[in-house]
Amino acid sequence: MLDAEKGFREEWYAQPLSKSGPVISMAVPSSYNDITQDKDLRDHIGWAWYDRLFYVPSRWQTDKQRVVLRLGSAHYNSIIYLNGHSLTSHEGGHLPIMADITTKLVYGKENLVTVAINNTLTPETIPQGTIVKHNDPSRYPPGYFAQSYNFDFTNYAGIHRPVYIYTTPQTFIDDILITTDINGANGVITYNVTHGNTMIGPSRSGEVGCSMKLLDNEGDHVTSAMGCQGTIEISNASLWWPYLMSENPGYMYTLLVAVSDADGNLDLYPQKVGIRTLGWNSTTLTINNKPLYLRGCGKHEDADIRGKGVDYALIVKDFSLLKWLGANSFRTSHYPYAEEIMDMADKEGIMIIDESPAVGLSGFDEALMNKHISVMQELVQRDKNRPSVIMWSVGNEPKSNEAAALNYFSAVVNSTKAFDPTRPVTCVLAVDKHSDLAVCKFVVFFRKVVSATKSADPSRPVTCVLNKPKEKEYAASSLDVILVNRYYSWYGDTGHLEVIKMQTVTEFSEWHLLHNKPVMISEYGAGSLPGYHMDPAWTWSEEYQAELMIRNFEAFDELRSKGYFVGEMIWNFADFSTPQGHTRPGGNRKGIFTRSRQPKMAAHVLRYRYHNLANDT
Ligand code: GCB
Numbered sequence: 159m160l161d162a163e164k165g166f167r168e169e170w171y172a173q174p175l176s177k178s179g180p181v182i183s184m185a186v187p188s189s190y191n192d193i194t195q196d197k198d199l200r201d202h203i204g205w206a207w208y209d210r211l212f213y214v215p216s217r218w219q220t221d222k223q224r225v226v227l228r229l230g231s232a233h234y235n236s237i238i239y240l241n242g243h244s245l246t247s248h249e250g251g252h253l254p255i256m257a258d259i260t261t262k263l264v265y266g267k268e269n270l271v272t273v274a275i276n277n278t279l280t281p282e283t284i285p286q287g288t289i290v291k292h293n294d295p296s297r298y299p300p301g302y303f304a305q306s307y308n309f310d311f312t313n314y315a316g317i318h319r320p321v322y323i324y325t326t327p328q329t330f331i332d333d334i335l336i337t338t339d340i341n342g343a344n345g346v347i348t349y350n351v352t353h354g355n356t357m358i359g360p361s362r363s364g365e366v367g368c369s370m371k372l373l374d375n376e377g378d379h380v381t382s383a384m385g386c387q388g389t390i391e392i393s394n395a396s397l398w399w400p401y402l403m404s405e406n407p408g409y410m411y412t413l414l415v416a417v418s419d420a421d422g423n424l425d426l427y428p429q430k431v432g433i434r435t436l437g438w439n440s441t442t443l444t445i446n447n448k449p450l451y452l453r454g455c456g457k458h459e460d461a462d463i464r465g466k467g468v469d470y471a472l473i474v475k476d477f478s479l480l481k482w483l484g485a486n487s488f489r490t491s492h493y494p495y496a497e498e499i500m501d502m503a504d505k506e507g508i509m510i511i512d513e514s515p516a517v518g519l520s521g522f523d524e525a526l527m528n529k530h531i532s533v534m535q536e537l538v539q540r541d542k543n544r545p546s547v548i549m550w551s552v553g554n555e556p557k558s559n560e561a562a563a564l565n566y567f568s569a570v571v572n573s574t575k576a577f578d579p580t581r582p583v584t585c586v587l588a589v590d591k592h593s594d595l596a597v598c599k600f601v602v603f604f605r606k607v608v609s610a611t612k613s614a615d616p617s618r619p620v621t622c623v624l625n626k627p628k629e630k631e632y633a634a635s636s637l638d639v640i641l642v643n644r645y646y647s648w649y650g651d652t653g654h655l656e657v658i659k660m661q662t663v664t665e666f667s668e669w670h671l672l673h674n675k676p677v678m679i680s681e682y683g684a685g686s687l688p689g690y691h692m693d694p695a696w697t698w699s700e701e702y703q704a705e706l707m708i709r710n711f712e713a714f715d716e717l718r719s720k721g722y723f724v725g726e727m728i729w730n731f732a733d734f735s736t737p738q739g740h741t742r743p744g745g746n747r748k749g750i751f752t753r754s755r756q757p758k759m760a761a762h763v764l765r766y767r768y769h770n771l772a773n774d775t
Pocket residue numbers: 309310311492554555588643681729746748
């Protein structure tokens with residue numbers, strides 16, 4: 159059996175790992191799973207150790223630089239050591255880890271960074287998993303266990319994003335918060351810069367000053383401002399528009415933020431700013447006061463060999479394919495994506511539903527809720543200034559038929575709104591709502607009666623003694639927009655493509671009737687094996703996938719005409735890796751592109767629709 163704690167007991171971090179035992183080469187950024195020929199490494203559950211020697215010039219010390227170590231992400235739980243001492247730890251993949259290492263470095267010499275990463279998922283982690291222990295000695299070796307989890311994509315592990323060491327002056331820009339607005343033809347940028355100070359001795363923060371220079375997208379000077387907080391109004395501003403909604407989508411200014419201390423040391427940060435507004439009510443989402451219809455897909459960070467590791471070529475390829483499709487959006491299913499991907503979305507005008515790693519949650523207790531809230535805080539902190547982010551998704555397919563989900567989601571959603579009041583908040587649902595249309599109509603009827611009574615007499619509260627119908631879904635009531643995943647004629651009524659339109663129209667009309675909010679379909683689709691053809695359509699053929707989509711489109715068009723259906727996202731952009739299983743032939747094959755990004759028939763069908771929709775709106 160694996161001795162999980164050996165590395166800590168033997169203090170592997172105290173010296174280069176190669177002195178503690180055999181090591182292998184590993185790429186960073188990358189998942190470690192698919193890099194070698196070793197099945198045990200591919201399927202490894204538990205601690206994995208990385209290290210790296212790096213040189214730090216002594217001029218950083220003479221120049222009094224502050225030095226920061228930043229990992230874009232490491233999956234799942236990581237402990238970081240510097241020169242043999244514990245530096246920091248972080249729970250959860252997909253989000254950055256940072257530590258000030260100024261006083262811990264040896265200048266003019268080599269330093270050692272060691273990272274221990276554990277990919278084990280339990281009911282307490284986000285996302286959750288279970289370690290299944292097999293105790294029958296006649297069937298399993300002693301100590302045998304397996305990891306299972308509530309989602310279908312491979313739980314790739316490793317240092318998935320770049321690791322940087324960077325310097326700043328001792329008085330440094332700590333954070334920048336940007337919000338934008340529109341005033342007639344003018345754009346309004348409100349900024350708030352916070353700064354930190356690592357100077358030893360009495361605080362000199364009173365002597366710190368901020369200045370701003372606003373540049374247009376060609377780098378030409380637009381205006382300047384002084385002060386760490388303020389508002390800049392730009393006449394005839396160029397707005398940030400989504401792809402195919404303007405001739406110049408993804409327009410961004412650069413706010414050159416400068417913070418200087420009493421000695422004139424400058425910290426500079428070029429903050430990208432896209433000026434746009436978002437709006438939402440019970441039927442509609444708007445951007446810059448224009449109604450939005452999302453044409454997009456669910457995606458994954460997933461590729462051959464490197465798993466979930468950042469891959470610059472793949473990022474450019476995927477955005478090129480999104481534009482080829484005529485898509486204007488995607489959801490970062492089912493976790494926050496790399497900042498390099500988010501940068502491209504900002505720049506290309508591709509709108510993002512920014513999702514937390516809370517996929518398939520159940521067992522809603524307070525400890526999980528607090529952890530979930532801090533993940534949302536980290537996510538908002540990272541992505542708050544991005545014009546591409548038009549909605550936060552607190553999770554995907556929670557078991558929201560558990561009654562505890564009601565208070566749980568109300569708390570997680572309200573906290574997210576407190577972190578960022580400027581964007582709508584959703585959660586992607588899958589469990590059945592109350593499916594009785596009569597009940598939905600009843601709810602709508604009462605909403606009208608109550609509001610009429612209140613306007614007739616605003617001085618008294620209004621009530622009604624209810625024999626409340628048993629509610630089956632508890633998260634939706636907290637959300638601004640309702641996103642639902644539905645796989646008609648795939649997981650249910652398999653083979654019966656003819657029922658899709660009816661079932662989809664009924665389902666989504668009911669969600670709207672019940673909750674009086676905009677609704678959209680966040681996943682639908684079918685698996686297909688590229689090159690497998692069958693006409694009339696048959697499951698797993700390219701024809702079946704394409705026809706299933708066309709039947710869905712008929713439903714979407716009918717729903718759109720009702721005025722509250724705000725978007726469609728196919729599952730999935732590309733085939734992706736899953737654990738081995740008899741329902742997943744070589745992974746999840748619902749991609750409209752193969753894993754190597756070649757189009758299936760479905761991609762051509764979607765391309766035709768998305769370009770037509772873009773011309774229509
Ligand atoms: C879903 C999940 C997604 C799966 C998909 C499927 O509802 O949200 O993660 O991959 O279904 O293909 O089963």
